[in-house]
Amino acid sequence: MSTEGYGDLVTEPRWLDEKQARAWRGYRRMRALLDLQITRDLAADSGLSDADYDVLSNLSETSPHRLRLTELATTMLWSKSRLSHHLTRMQQRGLVDREECAGDARGSIIVLTEAGLRAIEEAAPHHVASVRKHMIDLLTDEEIAALDALSRRVVAHLTEAA
Amino acid sequence: MSTEGYGDLVTEPRWLDEKQARAWRGYRRMRALLDLQITRDLAADSGLSDADYDVLSNLSETSPHRLRLTELATTMLWSKSRLSHHLTRMQQRGLVDREECAGDARGSIIVLTEAGLRAIEEAAPHHVASVRKHMIDLLTDEEIAALDALSRRVVAHLTEAA
DNA sequence: GAAGTGTTGGTGACATGTCAACAGAGGGGT
DNA sequence: ACCCCTCTGTTGACATGTCACCAACACTTC
Numbered sequence: 001m002s003t004e005g006y007g008d009l010v011t012e013p014r015w016l017d018e019k020q021a022r023a024w025r026g027y028r029r030m031r032a033l034l035d036l037q038i039t040r041d042l043a044a045d046s047g048l049s050d051a052d053y054d055v056l057s058n059l060s061e062t063s064p065h066r067l068r069l070t071e072l073a074t075t076m077l078w079s080k081s082r083l084s085h086h087l088t089r090m091q092q093r094g095l096v097d098r099e100e101c102a103g104d105a106r107g108s109i110i111v112l113t114e115a116g117l118r119a120i121e122e123a124a125p126h127h128v129a130s131v132r133k134h135m136i137d138l139l140t141d142e143e144i145a146a147l148d149a150l151s152r153r154v155v156a157h158l159t160e161a162a
Numbered sequence: 163m164s165t166e167g168y169g170d171l172v173t174e175p176r177w178l179d180e181k182q183a184r185a186w187r188g189y190r191r192m193r194a195l196l197d198l199q200i201t202r203d204l205a206a207d208s209g210l211s212d213a214d215y216d217v218l219s220n221l222s223e224t225s226p227h228r229l230r231l232t233e234l235a236t237t238m239l240w241s242k243s244r245l246s247h248h249l250t251r252m253q254q255r256g257l258v259d260r261e262e263c264a265g266d267a268r269g270s271i272i273v274l275t276e277a278g279l280r281a282i283e284e285a286a287p288h289h290v291a292s293v294r295k296h297m298i299d300l301l302t303d304e305e306i307a308a309l310d311a312l313s314r315r316v317v318a319h320l321t322e323a324a
Numbered sequence: 325g326a327a328g329t330g331t332t333g334g335t336g337a338c339a340t341g342t343c344a345a346c347a348g349a350g351g352g353g354t
Numbered sequence: 355a356c357c358c359c360t361c362t363g364t365t366g367a368c369a370t371g372t373c374a375c376c377a378a379c380a381c382t383t384c
Binding site: 049051079 | 369370371372373374
């Protein structure tokens with residue numbers, strides 16, 4: 001027998017049992033449908049994409065409404081490239097702005113504009129309602145607790161493994 | 163429009179409480195990290211993308227390894243356009259093929275090729291191992307059951323609402 | 325201080341997904 | 355046979371994400 005991390009996959013794959021397979025497929029299907037619905041609601045209610053909302057949300061939660069690009073990218077789990085591209089588009093729509101960084105001539109500071117703040121403040125109640133309607137309000141307290149616990153564990157595993 | 167049934171959002175938004183917010187954020191974060199990891203493992207082990215794997219997997223689970231495009235698109239929750247584009251790319255790589263439909267001159271039938279079958283058969287054990295390692299094996303039996311139950315409910319809600 | 329190393333943002337080429345429009349068939353009612 | 359409506363799959367334009375690479379800068383070491 002092999003002692004490698006995955007074991008001898010070719011001759012002895014450890015397939016998922018019935019319950020595990022149902023859970024995994026269910027998760028994938030929920031994920032696909034839920035994302036789609038949340039995205040649609042957000043676009044219809046506020047004209048924002050998921051990505052837009054996340055950026056605005058993270059910026060609005062900081063004290064002076066501004067963050068370094070790398071810092072923002074890290075907390076959002078985005079690549080710097082992706083964020084840079086997306087910020088360019090949001091900047092053209094007036095939702096965010098770039099300031100020069102005092103101490104470091106390379107760095108640019110991302111600032112939430114007035115329009116951006118208004119956008120996120122108007123979008124938030126609708127977004128929360130959407131999340132409730134399609135997910136949170138459908139779950140029992142026990143399921144909410146379970147989701148919290150298991151997601152925390154999976155996230156920890158994936159984060160430390162890096 | 164979509165604001166019906168949400169109540170008076172502007173004056174009375176029902177924000178998420180502490181536990182709900184943790185569960186929602188945890189879910190979103192898990193979703194992002196898990197997708198990334200599974201996608202990377204799949205690409206490294208098999209040279210396939212998530213999308214490739216899903217297509218091959220669905221095709222291989224049918225009896226004569228062939229499906230109408232619309233049928234495949236429906237089960238995968240994909241748009242016909244997306245599937246058509248993606249099949250064109252997979253066809254160029256020799257993983258699938260298109261056949262003319264006997265009874266319906268409009269339709270095209272998607273066929274799993276020999277190479278496609280080999281690809282999914284080689285990829286599957288690694289993929290299952292990846293899913294186990296980063297998700298399933300981290301959960302208790304109760305959590306698996308909870309995930310199954312809640313995802314089933316959310317999927318049902320989103321499906322019937324359409 | 326010169327060179328080597330790593331960090332920060334940005335850019336272009338490319339892969340992928342979305343949307344609207346389309347041509348070509350089907351299929352029912354008359 | 356004809357009109358009308360629907361369905362099928364494809365396509366092109368466009369939005370978005372990924373990847374590899376770059377220029378500017380900071381930090382160490384010699």
